[in-house]
Amino acid sequence: MAILVTGGAGYIGSHTVLHLLNKGEKVVVFDNLQKGHREAVMEGVSFYKGDLHDSDLLDRVFSENKIEAVIHFAANSLVGESVEHPISYYQNNVAGSLNLVDRMVKNGVKNIVFSSTAAVYGEPETVPISESDRTVPGNPYGETKLAIEKLLFWADQAYGLKSVALRYFNAAGADSEGRIGEDHTPESHLIPIVLEAALGKRPYVSIFGEDYKTEDGTCIRDYIHVMDLADAHYLALEKLKRTEESGVYNLGNGTGFSVKEVIETCREVTGREIQSVSSPRRAGDPAVLIASSQKAKDELGWIPQYPDLREIVKHAWNWHVNHPDGYSAQ
Template sequence: MAIMVTGGAGYIGSHTVAELLARGEEVVVVDNLQQGHRQAVLGGKLYEGDLRDQVFLDKVFQENKIEAVIHFAANSLVGESMKLPGKYYHNNVYGTLCLLEKMNEYGVGKIVFSSTAATYGEPENVPIQETDRTLPTNAYGETKLAMEKMMKWFDTAHGIKYVSLRYFNAAGAHESGKIGEDHNPETHLIPLILQVPLGQRSHITVFGNDYATSDGTCVRDYIHVSDLADAHVLAVEKLRRGEDSGIYNLGSGNGFSVNEVIEVARQVTGHPIPAVMEQRRAGDPAVLIASSERARAELGWQPKRDKLENIIASAWAWHQANPHGYAKA
């Protein structure tokens, strides 16, 4: 029996595929390669296609005995979602509907969903708890919340059990050095910082230094991508045990300010990395940290790579070896 990984050629998806393969699992990767990279898929069977294509999905389900699905496939840029909400509803929500309907048709009753802590919106508690209100402040978070709610009703109606994992900032690269983070456009802080010592930008921009934090810059939760991959595999195991559906936050338990991340990157790379201060961006909360106590207790999740120095060092090693991402010079 195989595990289908949608979006398995993407950043977190490819690391989860690598973890599944390391555990001897049969893996089927489904990706339209809109954002993913064929080179990031280290094994298994890769099907290039879109979840909204019914004929394509029939082919995948008919050619493989699928036991469970890990669902990463989604557009995920907050700014773009505010300009093009229709794109996000069509790809994220409708794509998930197509997937769930095919799962029901072919009798696949387990799905692990890569969600986001953006479902909470402005936090009412720090760290954020799973029981906190969900009030997204952008279309991206709203579509992810809609996807979660859809899974709830497919569970109620059809018994498709789900685990939804909510988290903020994935970072780092695989210990093998074979896969890492390559987005276009790049919006994540750590790879943007590393573009400075790579000679691809002159400085890193810091948006605001007047927040109510220790150094005035925003504080965020960073998780090594391989620790996130572990959590998704543990969620599959939970469903294999016949346990009920659930929602879990994933977090390192530690927040780091933008200035702290830049300083650690200076130490890791040995580069000065100039920082230029600009005005705050609209909608940036001061502190975003998620509590992972429930995931630790119920999934048995224990992050092993949670030191910021290790996260950045792994990212730096990959970017040095792949300064233009998966594109070959």
């Protein structure tokens, strides 16, 4: 039996594929390569280039492989872009997932682990955030992910499709052996941007807002190592198979770092000078996002292996130094 990973050529998807292979699982990857990289998928893994809207291709994947479960990453995931292009976000994320779920039900595949996000909460009520807190997304990206979570809830009631939704906080880092890493075009995430400045690919880092109600005035986020996220997907599948119970889990470290602290950590890890410039706030950024992941620890048995921000940055830096132009140079 194999696990189908949609979006398996993307950042978190490709690290999860690597982790599943390390666990001895058989993996099939489905990706349209709009954002993903073919080079990020290990050799020997069955690969289908295609779109979630393509029902015939999905049916072929299900008939050509014995798929026991799906891990679903394929989505557009930029908050700012989602505000500018909500229709495309609903089309790709909601309609694409709807089609995937439809084909899963028709093909008798009963388990799915879904890549959700802290963006479903919007401006948090409490810190740290727990799964039972209210969900009021502040942008179309978060709305589409919440809509898919709700689809999965109702698909469980109607068809017995079991799901785990994993709400990630800030994914960062890279494979500790440096085989794969983070390569987005354009890059919008803080840690790779700071490392690009360390490499001299950018003159400086813009700090989006220094007037938040935090100790140093900059936003605080909960950074989680991408391989720890990958492990949570594996554990979520194991739990689904064991208990046949659906669930929703936050994934974070429970510790927050400000933008300035992240930049300082990058200076220490890289030993390079990194200039920063004060810039206006970015629309839609909550001041503080920190996860309570107690539920994932208790119910999935999840124990993050790389909770230290320095180590997260170290692994990301190792990838960036060796791949200054990302996958395109390979």
